[in-house]
Amino acid sequence: MTRQKRSHHKLKRAVAPYLYLSPSLLIVGLLMLLPMVTVIAYSFQNSAVLRRDPSFAGLKHYQAIFDDPVFWASLWHTLYFTCMSVVFHMTIGMIFALMLNSDRINPTLRNVLRVLYILPWLFTAVIIAVIWRLLLEPNGVVNSILMQMGIIGSKIEWFSSPETALHAVTFANIWAGYPLFMVSLLAGLQGIPKDFYEAADIDGARAYQKLIFITIPQLMPIIISISLLDFIWTMQVFPLIWITTGGGPIYATEVLSTYTYKLAFSSYNLSQASASAVVILLISLGLTLFYIRYQRAR
Amino acid sequence: MAEVILENICKTYGNNFNAIDHLNLSVEDGEFLILVGPSGCGKSTALRMIAGLEDITSGSLRIGGIDVVDMPPKDRDIAMVFQSYALYPHMTVFENIGFSMRLAGKPKAERKKRVDEIAKTLQLTSLLDSKPANLSGGQRQRVAMGRAMVREPAAFLMDEPLSNLDAKLRVQMRAEITSLQKQLGVTTIYVTHDQTEAMTMGDRVAVLKGGVLQQVDTPKRLYESPVNAFVAGFIGSPSMNLFEATLTGDDLISGTFAVRLQDEAFIRRPGLRSYAGRKVVFGIRPEHLYDSSLESGRKYQTIPAKVTSIEELGSEHIVHLNIDAVRVDSGDPDAVEDFGRASNAVAKFEPVSTVRSGSEIQLGLDDVKLHFFDPETHLAI
Ligand SMILES: Nc1ncnc2c1ncn2[C@@H]1O[C@H](COP(=O)(O)OP(=O)(O)O)[C@@H](O)[C@H]1O
Ligand SMILES: [Mg+2]
Numbered sequence: 007m008t009r010q011k012r013s014h015h016k017l018k019r020a021v022a023p024y025l026y027l028s029p030s031l032l033i034v035g036l037l038m039l040l041p042m043v044t045v046i047a048y049s050f051q052n053s054a055v056l057r058r059d060p061s062f063a064g065l066k067h068y069q070a071i072f073d074d075p076v077f078w079a080s081l082w083h084t085l086y087f088t089c090m091s092v093v094f095h096m097t098i099g100m101i102f103a104l105m106l107n108s109d110r111i112n113p114t115l116r117n118v119l120r121v122l123y124i125l126p127w128l129f130t131a132v133i134i135a136v137i138w139r140l141l142l143e144p145n146g147v148v149n150s151i152l153m154q155m156g157i158i159g160s161k162i163e164w165f166s167s168p169e170t171a172l173h174a175v176t177f178a179n180i181w182a183g184y185p186l187f188m189v190s191l192l193a194g195l196q197g198i199p200k201d202f203y204e205a206a207d208i209d210g211a212r213a214y215q216k217l218i219f220i221t222i223p224q225l226m227p228i229i230i231s232i233s234l235l236d237f238i239w240t241m242q243v244f245p246l247i248w249i250t251t252g253g254g255p256i257y258a259t260e261v262l263s264t265y266t267y268k269l270a271f272s273s274y275n276l277s278q279a280s281a282s283a284v285v286i287l288l289i290s291l292g293l294t295l296f297y298i299r300y301q302r303a304r
Numbered sequence: 305m306a307e308v309i310l311e312n313i314c315k316t317y318g319n320n321f322n323a324i325d326h327l328n329l330s331v332e333d334g335e336f337l338i339l340v341g342p343s344g345c346g347k348s349t350a351l352r353m354i355a356g357l358e359d360i361t362s363g364s365l366r367i368g369g370i371d372v373v374d375m376p377p378k379d380r381d382i383a384m385v386f387q388s389y390a391l392y393p394h395m396t397v398f399e400n401i402g403f404s405m406r407l408a409g410k411p412k413a414e415r416k417k418r419v420d421e422i423a424k425t426l427q428l429t430s431l432l433d434s435k436p437a438n439l440s441g442g443q444r445q446r447v448a449m450g451r452a453m454v455r456e457p458a459a460f461l462m463d464e465p466l467s468n469l470d471a472k473l474r475v476q477m478r479a480e481i482t483s484l485q486k487q488l489g490v491t492t493i494y495v496t497h498d499q500t501e502a503m504t505m506g507d508r509v510a511v512l513k514g515g516v517l518q519q520v521d522t523p524k525r526l527y528e529s530p531v532n533a534f535v536a537g538f539i540g541s542p543s544m545n546l547f548e549a550t551l552t553g554d555d556l557i558s559g560t561f562a563v564r565l566q567d568e569a570f571i572r573r574p575g576l577r578s579y580a581g582r583k584v585v586f587g588i589r590p591e592h593l594y595d596s597s598l599e600s601g602r603k604y605q606t607i608p609a610k611v612t613s614i615e616e617l618g619s620e621h622i623v624h625l626n627i628d629a630v631r632v633d634s635g636d637p638d639a640v641e642d643f644g645r646a647s648n649a650v651a652k653f654e655p656v657s658t659v660r661s662g663s664e665i666q667l668g669l670d671d672v673k674l675h676f677f678d679p680e681t682h683l684a685i
Contacts, residue, residue, distance in 0.1 A: 201390035204357050209404035209455075210378035219403070223394040 042287070048280035055276045067281035076257050077282065080265040087176050087247075087261060088240040092233055094180040099187025104221075106188070107195040127185035135249035138178040139165065165251050168258040175247050175259050179240065187232055194228040195221070234297040238290055262286050306368025306381070306458035306491055307333045308354065313363035315349050315515075323349040325515045327363070331459075334489045336482070337520075338506030340496055342538070342637050346515040347495040351461050354493065355384050368458050383452035385462040389444050391436040391451075397423075398432040401450040422450045425484070442473045449484065459491040466501065478505055499539050503527070511535050513635070533682035536587050536675055537634025542622060542650045544587045547629040548679060551579045556586055556674075559628030561607040563671055575685045576676055585632050585682065587675035590622070593651035594668030595659055604668035611663050612647040621653040625667065635682070 049067055051060035071077045102123050106116055129137065141148050142164035152158045164174040202220050211219065222229070244263040247253065253264035262282065270279035308331040315324040323346045331337045339347050352358040354365065356377035365373050372380045391400050399406070401422060402415045423429045426446045436444055445465060452460055465481070466474045482505050485492050496502055502509045503523040511518040511526070511534075519531045523539075530536035530544075537543045549558040554570075556563040563586075570576050576584075594601030607627060615622040624647040631648040651667065659665050676685040 199388065199390065201386050201388050202392060204355075204377075205384070205386060205390040205451075206403075206407075207357065208355060208377045208382065208384050209407055209451075211407050215407055219407075220392065223392075226394070 045280045045283050048277055049284050051277055067278045070278055071282050079257055080260045080262050083172055084261040088237055090176045091179050091240045092236045095184045095187045095236055098184040099191055102188045103191035103195055106192055123188055124185045126182050131245040134182045135246050139250055142174055166255050168255050171251050171258045175250050179246055190228050190232050194225045198224045230300060238293050308459055309366045311364045314361045316361045323515050327517055329510055331491055331493060334491055336485050336492045336507045338494050338502040338509045340502035340509055341512035343497050345512045347512055348463055351463050351495050355382055355461050356380050381458040382461055383455055383457040385448045385452050385465045387464040387467055389448040391447055393436055396433050396435055397447050400447055401454055404455050422453050426450050441469050445477055462494045464496055531684050533677045534635045538636050540589055542590045544589045545649045546585055546587045546632040546634055548583055548632055549586055551584050561628060573685050583679045585677040585679050590650045590652040592670040592673035595653045595657040596666040596668040601668035604670050606666035606668050609665055609667040611659050611661055611665060613661050621655055621657055623651045623653050625649045625651060
């Protein structure tokens, strides 16, 4: 009797955590795993979704997108867009964080700058896209300032000329994304013991030596974590590009997400779109595994 | 190698707080000087001003004959050991010790030679490739020492370097630092709040209170002739007992007891006679109070006391007592207020003493060892 009771109690204790987990597992399963598996399945079918009884296609759709120069252009644009974004997010975030953390700058000014620098973070991708479309219009503010300063001779169509479009969207994305880096790095900077710098002062370290030998190594865990996360997020950016350039002009800003979207909803080639989506998934997955491995190693 | 001379150094922090008030101190070449005082008295401030980490509000500071008031820390030819050690967690022991040489652009071979040499002195050779996180407290402490030694500075500055160690290790490192300092012969200024460290390590000890220097002397002189009641109470453990009494003729009278003073007491202190008929503060160290029932205590005059509690430490008994006198506060904010209503005096008895808690005893008092202070100014008479 008592033994039965005890084993019952044990069972309850063993099962309880899974009971608590089950709602979230259910949601993850329904909203993430199921669509993921479905998309993977589509990528191996002929005329997926469009036909009732799609036939097995093998790797045909993968072959098709790998043969498509636009896919490779998109991949290249994605990498350029992502790498530039991460590098400049990091650089700008670091510079601003160092400025905000420096006690050589007046505290009141520092507080004002802090608010100012964080502003881009308050806007959603759509608003950012609209802001930059207005700013970078041929008759917009940026052109008129650059012309006044004599840097450019004629009005540039930033988003609609193939030479500048990719740089322009990358620039907008850099502007939109550095505050996360700035805030994270600032928190990290404030956590570095003052003693480290004082000991270095006594040892004769110059400012750049303190940066290289103390600040950056101390911030390394943060730098690596947020860079990897930013890489994963930026790879998948869609709204900003969709609203500013829509991938154009003539594929000049086509990235994997817009490429896939167009395959699915302009060409209704859902099978190829799925194959392209799976490629994005694999790249993201690789980066995520890298991130998890790094997190675990620490 | 150099002497460090502070003249009228003052420090006022941004919030108008005077942390150091006209500090005059001269540390001789090769001397081990201890700066001691209760926490918040300005020891770290003083040390950080010498290091150049804190601006000097006014006064002059010379290291090795050179005025360094306006020099940045790196040009002052000093090395500092921090309370936290300030070891870089991402660097190995080798890199930590060799850091200043690396900053100076010294070639790797030269760095290695010097760091190996120091590691040998400090018994760190086998740990050179470890990171600080994998070291014990004592080892980290030694790495911090090594980092200070590497540049062969004119002076070492140490801010409570042992306060993060456990009691046993602290005793051991105390001896290690002292012998290392003697061996290197480098002028050293060592800050601590621990009077035991001060008494055991330093050639001379400077006692600081509220930003004001009280006395600079050898440990022996501080113990035997404190200039005021604060120093008397601060130096020695347990603290000196301080009481109020009235000087009447040759007798010190308080409540129901009297202590007869010998002529010598007056000869040694010409000022004492002028307190005749007035209040005076007298002090007696716990080790100069005796159990009069023992052979060792028989020769002293006695006063009545009640035992309130006893701490048996093996080598001695710390006996808390109550005597019929008003206790005087030495002004040490760190002093543990262990005097409840029941007890107002502490004595150190030999372990053979059989006094029991609660018993009334006759307390032997070595009147030659009495100290006298002015009741208002607390200055020694
Ligand atoms: N940066 C500062 N600004 C204002 N007051 C300070 C500052 N640093 C220390 N103090 C004050 O100066 C006094 C002495 O401090 P410190 O030198 O650190 O004492 P200690 O090392 O003897 O414990 C303390 O009362 C402390 O509160
Ligand atoms: Mg201190």
